[in-house]
Amino acid sequence: MEARVTGYFSEIWRLRHFWLALVRIDLRNRYRRSMIGIGWSLLHPIAMTVVLCVVFSRLFGQDVRTFAPFLLTGLTLWGFITAVVMQGCQCFFQGESYIRQQPAPLAIYPLRTTLGAGFHFLLGLGIAAVLVWCVNGFGNLPALLSLVPTFALLFVVGWSLAICAGLVNVMFQDSQHLIEVLMQVLFYVTPIIYRPEMLLKRNLMSWFVRLNPFAALLELIRQPLLEGTLPSSWAVGVGLLTGFVMVAVAALALRCFEKRIIFYL
Amino acid sequence: MNVIQLDDVGLRFQVRRFGRVSLKEYLLHGLFRRSKKATFEVQALENINLAVGEGNRLGIIGHNGAGKSTLLKLLAGVYPPTSGRRQVSGRVSSLFEIALGFEHDASGWENISYRGYLQGETPRSIRSKMRDIAEFSELGDFLNMPIRYYSSGMMVRLAFSIATAIEPEILVVDEVLSAGDMAFQAKARQRMRELMSIARAVIVVSHDLPTLALMCDQVLWLDHGHVRQIGPAQEMIDAYKREMSGAPQLHAA
Numbered sequence: 001m002e003a004r005v006t007g008y009f010s011e012i013w014r015l016r017h018f019w020l021a022l023v024r025i026d027l028r029n030r031y032r033r034s035m036i037g038i039g040w041s042l043l044h045p046i047a048m049t050v051v052l053c054v055v056f057s058r059l060f061g062q063d064v065r066t067f068a069p070f071l072l073t074g075l076t077l078w079g080f081i082t083a084v085v086m087q088g089c090q091c092f093f094q095g096e097s098y099i100r101q102q103p104a105p106l107a108i109y110p111l112r113t114t115l116g117a118g119f120h121f122l123l124g125l126g127i128a129a130v131l132v133w134c135v136n137g138f139g140n141l142p143a144l145l146s147l148v149p150t151f152a153l154l155f156v157v158g159w160s161l162a163i164c165a166g167l168v169n170v171m172f173q174d175s176q177h178l179i180e181v182l183m184q185v186l187f188y189v190t191p192i193i194y195r196p197e198m199l200l201k202r203n204l205m206s207w208f209v210r211l212n213p214f215a216a217l218l219e220l221i222r223q224p225l226l227e228g229t230l231p232s233s234w235a236v237g238v239g240l241l242t243g244f245v246m247v248a249v250a251a252l253a254l255r256c257f258e259k260r261i262i263f264y265l
Numbered sequence: 266m267n268v269i270q271l272d273d274v275g276l277r278f279q280v281r282r283f284g285r286v287s288l289k290e291y292l293l294h295g296l297f298r299r300s301k302k303a304t305f306e307v308q309a310l311e312n313i314n315l316a317v318g319e320g321n322r323l324g325i326i327g328h329n330g331a332g333k334s335t336l337l338k339l340l341a342g343v344y345p346p347t348s349g350r351r352q353v354s355g356r357v358s359s360l361f362e363i364a365l366g367f368e369h370d371a372s373g374w375e376n377i378s379y380r381g382y383l384q385g386e387t388p389r390s391i392r393s394k395m396r397d398i399a400e401f402s403e404l405g406d407f408l409n410m411p412i413r414y415y416s417s418g419m420m421v422r423l424a425f426s427i428a429t430a431i432e433p434e435i436l437v438v439d440e441v442l443s444a445g446d447m448a449f450q451a452k453a454r455q456r457m458r459e460l461m462s463i464a465r466a467v468i469v470v471s472h473d474l475p476t477l478a479l480m481c482d483q484v485l486w487l488d489h490g491h492v493r494q495i496g497p498a499q500e501m502i503d504a505y506k507r508e509m510s511g512a513p514q515l516h517a518a
Contacts, residue, residue, distance in 0.1 A: 018382035025371050025379075101366040102359065102383050103342035174287035259345040263279060 012105050019108045023115045030116075045075040045124055052193055066226070069132045073222050074192040076124035080158065081214065082183055083117035084110075088162030089169035089176045096265050106258050110162035118155060125221070132226060140228035150220045150231075153243050157217070160250035167253050170264050190214045210234070213242035267352075268435060268466040269317040269340060274349035276310040276332075276339055276490075309335045310490045313349070322467045324481035324498060326474070326505055332490040333470045334439055337361060340468060341437045353435065355465060358384065360428045361439035373408035373415075373423055374399075380427045394430045401456070402426040403449075422449055429456050436464040440471050474502050 012019075030041060049071045056062045088110055092099065095109040132139065168175045189208045191199060196215060199205040209215045216238035223231040231239075310332050317323050325333045338344045339351065341359040366383070367376050377398050381391040399408055402422045412420065438457070454476075461467045461480060471477050477484065477498065484501035486493040494501055 014385060015382065017387060018379065021375075021379050021382055022368070025368055025375070029370055097366040098383060100343060101361075104383065172288035172291060174289055178288065262344060 008105055008107075012108055012111070015104055015108060018104075019112050019115075022112045023119075026112065026116045027119060030120075041120065042124055042127065045072060045079055046127075048075050056193075065135050069128050069135070069226055070195070070222065071193060072128040072131065073125065073225060074218060076121060076128060077154075077218055077221055078187060078190070078192050078214075079124065080117050080121035080154065081161070081217075083120065084114050084158040084162045085165045085179060085183060086176070087113045087117065088165035089179060091162060091166040092170050092261060092265065099262060099265065106261060107159070107163060107254060110159055110166050113162045113166075114155065114158045117158065121154075122151075125225075129225060136228075139225065143224035143228050143230050146224050146230055147221070150217075150224075150239075153220070153239055154217065156243050157246050160246035163250040164246075164253055167257050167261070170261055171257075186214065191218065211238075213238055216242065267316045267318050268321070268355055269315065269468070270350075270352040271313050271315040271340075271346075272350040272352075274310060274313040274315075274339065274346045274351055275308065276335060276344060277347045278307045278309050280305055280307050308490055310339065310346075313492055315485065315492075315495075317466050317468065319465055321483060322461060322481045323469070324477040324484040325468065325470045325487055326472075326477065326484060326502070327487035327493075331487040333487055334361065335490075336487065337437050337439050337468065337470055355434040356385075357435045357437055358428065358431060358433035358464075359437040359439075360425070361437070367412045367420065367424075369413040370411055372411055373402075373404060376412055376423065377408075377427055380424070381430075384428075384431055386431070398426045398430045401430070401452070418446060418449075425453055425456075429460055433460055433464045434466075436460055436467045436469075438467070438469040438471075440473075474506065478502050 049068055052071055053062075053064050053068050056067060057064050091109040091113045092106070095112070098104065099106070099109075165179060168179075190212055191209055196209045196219070199209045216235045219235035220231045220239050223229055223235065313336065325336065327333050335344065337359070338361070339346060340353070341357050341361075342353070343359075345351075366380060368379055371379065374395070377395060378386075378388070378391050381394070386394070399405075402408075402425075404419060404423060407415070407419060408423075412423075415423070458480070461469075467481075469477070469480065481498045483495065484498045485495045486501050486505055494504060
């Protein structure tokens with residue numbers, strides 16, 4: 001068992017030039033070798049932030065200076081989650097011609113998706129960080145360092161999500177639409193565009209936040225970046241638990257379908 | 266020791282009657298129409314026993330749909346056997362469905378490195394082969410163009426040049442000899458002969474019987490997923506020809 005896992009990862013590592021090249025070409029196609037391209041693809045979270053800021057500051061009297069970075073970090077993380085899930089749905093079809101040509105570990109195709117989305121996420125987060133530093137000055141360094149393990153956690157969760165989404169979508173081709181609806185629902189029950197306290201105040205609704213893995217991931221990002229404090233033990237606990245569960249599910253799914261996927265493509 | 270060994274290998278495909286299954290259909294069938302199955306099974310290969318030793322050159326012949334390409338893909342590791350055992354000791358280099366596996370938005374040069382990486386090359390090792398590959402493909406300045414604009418003949422040239430640039434241990438080939446225009450075919454044939462002489466073992470599928478007789482020492486005759494006969498190349502080819510020229514007969518599946 002252990003030897004099989006190590007063998008699998010060493011095979012992925014051996015093919016690193018291959019999937020890195022694929023990630024590079026994905027990014028290049030996306031950004032079209034220009035700065036405008038980068039701005040173009042960040043337009044969505046920024047435009048959303050501007051619109052929501054205007055609305056929320058008028059309606060609920062939110063302070064724009066704190067609310068804008070709050071929104072931007074939330075939307076950027078959510079952008080990453082939706083990207084790994086929705087693009088993950090397509091990852092095996094995207095790699096179909098390679099899968100038919102040469103046996104290679106299947107996990108490299110979701111990995112391609114995750115790395116592309118991850119790069120984009122870091123760009124968005126960088127902008128949010130600059131925004132925060134312009135308003136509040138440079139944050140608390142130890143708290144910021146806690147982002148490093150968070151990124152690792154996000155990478156693992158993202159990769160696992162992409163694997164699961166990809167496998168499900170190969171087995172049932174219409175699951176992509178169901179997943180899309182599900183993601184829309186999750187967007188509203190997760191404190192992305194509103195503050196978690198708004199739900200935590202209500203007894204019943206508070207569980208949407210407390211048990212929501214995405215709410216925990218959000219706090220892991222926001223707390224150090226926006227407040228300059230270490231994330232709460234609740235966020236760390238739920239975040240780690242999410243990581244373990246997702247990895248277990250993805251590993252199990254791969255074990256079942258690694259050899260069979262070729263028959264369903 | 267054998268380089269390739271198949272023990273009683275079978276491969277069974279699940280074929281969907283209506284293309285890909287959707288979750289909605291799956292649930293509906295499960296709930297209401299339990300009796301009617303959305304899939305049926307096809308036994309593509311059955312009871313295949315095969316041993317290819319060091320230095321062997323094995324040809325595979327048979328009608329269309331006899332399972333030749335499927336058997337090659339099974340040997341290359343793309344399809345896992347659904348029954349029996351497959352043992353391969355060594356790295357398999359495969360040449361089939363040759364135009365598959367390109368990034369259409371990338372240039373010819375870039376695709377050379379991608380395909381190379383997939384075959385296990387590193388940036389350093391592929392760099393030294395780039396020139397040879399480009400030269401052999403004769404594509405010249407077209408290599409700077411995205412693959413999207415290539416004709417199918419150009420793609421075949423490129424794919425063949427990349428796939429044959431590595432030194433193969435076990436070479437698995439599917440009728441690529443008919444690739445490209447006349448001039449390229451002659452070149453490709455020459456290159457194939459060179460590769461076959463260095464590879465530890467070669468398995469080739471072709472309808473070109475005279476060439477097979479020249480290239481191979483053994484031939485496997487595949488018929489409806491079964492091994493009809495296996496033996497010395499010329500003998501098998503003669504037997505196959507005799508049947509082909511005889512009265513057209515339908516085989517019971």
